[in-house]
Amino acid sequence: MKQIEVTVNGKLEKIEVRPSETLLEVIRERLHLTGAKEGCGVGECGACTVIMDGLTVNSCLILAVEADGKSVVTVEGVGSREKLNPVQEAFVEHGGMQCGFCTPGMIVSGTYLLEKNPRPTEDQIREGIAGNFCRCTGYTNIIESIEAAAGKMSEGGES
Amino acid sequence: MTTFYRRLSEFEYLSPAGLSELWEMMRGTNGTGYRVFAGGTDVIPNMKRRKGEVPKTLIDLKKIQELDYIRYDSGVGLAIGALASVHSVARSCLIWEHYPALATAAGKIGALQIQHRATVAGNICNAAPSADTAPALLALDASVRCASEAGERTIPLKDFFTGPLQNTLARGEIVTAILVPESTAGPGSCYIKLSPRQSLDLAVVGVAASLAALDGRCEEVRIGLGAVAPTPMRALTAEATLRGAQLSQENIERAARAAAEECSPRDSIRGSAAYRRAMVGVLTARAIRQAQTALTSGETSQTSGDCR
Numbered sequence: 001m002k003q004i005e006v007t008v009n010g011k012l013e014k015i016e017v018r019p020s021e022t023l024l025e026v027i028r029e030r031l032h033l034t035g036a037k038e039g040c041g042v043g044e045c046g047a048c049t050v051i052m053d054g055l056t057v058n059s060c061l062i063l064a065v066e067a068d069g070k071s072v073v074t075v076e077g078v079g080s081r082e083k084l085n086p087v088q089e090a091f092v093e094h095g096g097m098q099c100g101f102c103t104p105g106m107i108v109s110g111t112y113l114l115e116k117n118p119r120p121t122e123d124q125i126r127e128g129i130a131g132n133f134c135r136c137t138g139y140t141n142i143i144e145s146i147e148a149a150a151g152k153m154s155e156g157g158e159s
Numbered sequence: 160m161t162t163f164y165r166r167l168s169e170f171e172y173l174s175p176a177g178l179s180e181l182w183e184m185m186r187g188t189n190g191t192g193y194r195v196f197a198g199g200t201d202v203i204p205n206m207k208r209r210k211g212e213v214p215k216t217l218i219d220l221k222k223i224q225e226l227d228y229i230r231y232d233s234g235v236g237l238a239i240g241a242l243a244s245v246h247s248v249a250r251s252c253l254i255w256e257h258y259p260a261l262a263t264a265a266g267k268i269g270a271l272q273i274q275h276r277a278t279v280a281g282n283i284c285n286a287a288p289s290a291d292t293a294p295a296l297l298a299l300d301a302s303v304r305c306a307s308e309a310g311e312r313t314i315p316l317k318d319f320f321t322g323p324l325q326n327t328l329a330r331g332e333i334v335t336a337i338l339v340p341e342s343t344a345g346p347g348s349c350y351i352k353l354s355p356r357q358s359l360d361l362a363v364v365g366v367a368a369s370l371a372a373l374d375g376r377c378e379e380v381r382i383g384l385g386a387v388a389p390t391p392m393r394a395l396t397a398e399a400t401l402r403g404a405q406l407s408q409e410n411i412e413r414a415a416r417a418a419a420e421e422c423s424p425r426d427s428i429r430g431s432a433a434y435r436r437a438m439v440g441v442l443t444a445r446a447i448r449q450a451q452t453a454l455t456s457g458e459t460s461q462t463s464g465d466c467r
Contacts, residue, residue: 002172018169019169019170019171019172019217020166020167020168020169020170021167022167022203025166038165041165041207042203042204042207042208043200043203043204043269043272043273044359046270046272049272055246055275056271056272056275057272057275057276058200058272058273058276061199061200061203061204061276062199062203062276063172063199063203063217063219065172065174065219066199066219066221109271109272112271116465117465127357127358128271130270130271130356130357130358130359131269131270131271131272131273131358131359132270
């Protein structure tokens, strides 16, 4: 067992982990943050996407011990229950989800994209969520949601 | 059909802070199965799939800061440390300017989440026949710097691959850097990837070309091919066909036909051997023309979006 210190959604967590535990397992099963999902488990579907030290990553491919000293943001941390972030709001307003399984990953990737590029073109949005699969194939509404969030953010001067 | 386990089997995890500590740790495993990794985007999925020998110890290179760099010195060339991420290469203005084939290839790997973790050195070490950076680095005449406790050696990339997912690294040896010479720096290189999806897909065929020309005559050309042989390969016959010749439509097409003849693709779920061979012909000609256009205009036709 190894002790790790990882900041998750702004809160410092000290956890004893086995080397074989992934960051995703720790997030879901130790911290009970069940937004990030395990889809494929091998870094292809993006359902487990979180932001680690400012970059989106597949948490199913990262050992918990590798996250020692890092800062992680999950879908639970991009907004709050009281105030959703603009991407979450837009997904609600524009029906950017069907079964919901890919939604946390889509929202994290969408949030990351708009942080880097507040006014993306449709092609840039498609590229930004290329690592996130939606097997309901509801991509059109997801892309429209991210477009709407970008519009809303630039209009409201929010960043 | 490979069996898939959601959980990793148990192993010991080591994280050396420098190369001397790494050699010590390697020695400490007494030859029991260990595996060295950086980004983990190939190693971890393979372990979940129980592909190959399951290592008893994983040695993480990420704390070895001396391996985390991208350096370009005019007159010498480019050095990419073992820990430089695919993302940092795909977003480097320096690499877009001097080695557009490499920047393009890095940007075609997986998707952002993978690019943020994966390393270029790891893409080469994994030695997949379809590795995107491999044809680009072959066309750019790259070499691989390897190190072990016994010392360093530098191997031309074309001699590094020994078979599908096989490389020439000895036990106890790691790749510390990928080196690209100054001689291939310039706008005249490109990489074209053929795949049904634009992201998160393996190349059906990957073709890279690097070109030097004077008054429409080919002074030097290198062609790298991916996913059409047991290893990434140079199209040496095609290169010889074109070297010294005018870059006419006819000569370019002759070289492209030579490339299609000298590769040895196989049938797979991604494409038949015949289709792959035909596409090598099409894409080799396209890559040479694209490199030629970029040379003439002094600008790469592919763009980086937002490089830093």
